[in-house]
Amino acid sequence: MSFGPRLRTRGGATLRKRWTRVVSTLRRPHKCPRCSAMKVRRISVGIWRCRKCGFTFAGGAYQPQTKLGKLAAR
Numbered sequence: 001m002s003f004g005p006r007l008r009t010r011g012g013a014t015l016r017k018r019w020t021r022v023v024s025t026l027r028r029p030h031k032c033p034r035c036s037a038m039k040v041r042r043i044s045v046g047i048w049r050c051r052k053c054g055f056t057f058a059g060g061a062y063q064p065q066t067k068l069g070k071l072a073a074r
């Protein structure tokens with residue numbers, strides 16, 4: 001995957017790449033902060049729910065925990 005500088009037009013490829021990563025992050029199950037099960041799914045923008053223990057919490061729009069949240073949890 002090596003593109004010449006001439007093929008890089010207006011960051012379109014970069015945006016698509018980033019979106020692919022966001023979608024794959026969304027579809028992957030996440031770890032529950034309460035019971036540690038990999039059962040957390042996004043039910044709405046910024047709202048996440050664990051399908052094992054039913055724990056619902058607010059998080060990032062695309063990830064259950066933002067970097068700030070991880071720092072606070074330490």
Ligand SMILES: [Zn+2]
Binds near residue numbers: 032034035037050
């Ligand atoms: Zn849970």
